[in-house]
Amino acid sequence: QVQLVESGGGVVQPGGSLRLSCAASGFTFSGYGIHWVRQAPGKGLEWVAFIQYDGTKEHYSDSVKGRFTISRDNSKNTVYLQMNSLRTDDTAVFYCAREPYNWTPLGFDYWGQGTLVTVSS
Amino acid sequence: SYVLTQPPSVSVAPGQTARISCGGNNIGIKTVHWYQHKPGQAPVLVVHDDSDRPSGIPERFSGSNSGNTATLTISRVEAGDEADYYCQVWDSSSNHRVFGGGTKLTVL
Numbered sequence: 001q002v003q004l005v006e007s008g009g010g011v012v013q014p015g016g017s018l019r020l021s022c023a024a025s026g027f028t029f030s031g032y033g034i035h036w037v038r039q040a041p042g043k044g045l046e047w048v049a050f051i052q053y054d055g056t057k058e059h060y061s062d063s064v065k066g067r068f069t070i071s072r073d074n075s076k077n078t079v080y081l082q083m084n085s086l087r088t089d090d091t092a093v094f095y096c097a098r099e100p101y102n103w104t105p106l107g108f109d110y111w112g113q114g115t116l117v118t119v120s121s
Numbered sequence: 122s123y124v125l126t127q128p129p130s131v132s133v134a135p136g137q138t139a140r141i142s143c144g145g146n147n148i149g150i151k152t153v154h155w156y157q158h159k160p161g162q163a164p165v166l167v168v169h170d171d172s173d174r175p176s177g178i179p180e181r182f183s184g185s186n187s188g189n190t191a192t193l194t195i196s197r198v199e200a201g202d203e204a205d206y207y208c209q210v211w212d213s214s215s216n217h218r219v220f221g222g223g224t225k226l227t228v229l
Binding site for chain 2: 035037044045046047050059061062095097104105106107108109111112113114
């Protein structure tokens with residue numbers, strides 16, 4: 001069965017860095033784009049970043065562009081999110097999600113359980 | 122950037138019909154997806170491509186999209202449907218994905 005498992009969350013000071021991982025199983029990983037979506041405490045879902053199935057295209061929300069980098073290793077079925085220059089308003093549960101594509105994106109059909117990132121001094 | 126507007130809350134009695142709106146400029150020409158999100162759980166895709174249901178999602182969940190409003194309709198609402206619901210689109214001009222602010226469905 002399709003599984004996405006996030007890891008790497010934790011507590012970090014403002015200005016610090018953290019790398020999240022999203023390990024996938026149960027499907028042909030190299031055939032799917034993967035996204036990161038976050039939810040700050042008491043807030044709604046916010047799209048963060050996307051990486052194409054082959055790693056050749058990346059897109060970022062304006063709030064993280066220049067600070068976060070998404071990458072993938074298809075040999076390890078894993079997507080990463082390198083987060084630098086973290087701010088207190090980056091505190092959130094981070095989810096990775098799979099997105100099928102057929103001429104247009106088909107929505108996020110599988111999600112991980114999320115990993116909590118807390119930015120605090 | 123493209124903006125999606127949802128009502129913060131919707132309340133409905135068990136067995137009744139809940140309608141959750143998602144407003145956006147000419148949203149009818151975009152493809153809308155809907156997610157159910159319960160506390161402490163991963164979000165679940167309940168409607169994709171405006172009106173299609175993934176396997177395992179009850180027929181009680183349906184969607185429509187026209188003009189400047191998309192709507193998620195939940196028929197014969199049950200207590201277990203209580204959750205936050207989000208609409209989402211692909212903004213082709215920026216290649217970004219956009220979520221609405223979310224609607225909390227309360228079953229009275």
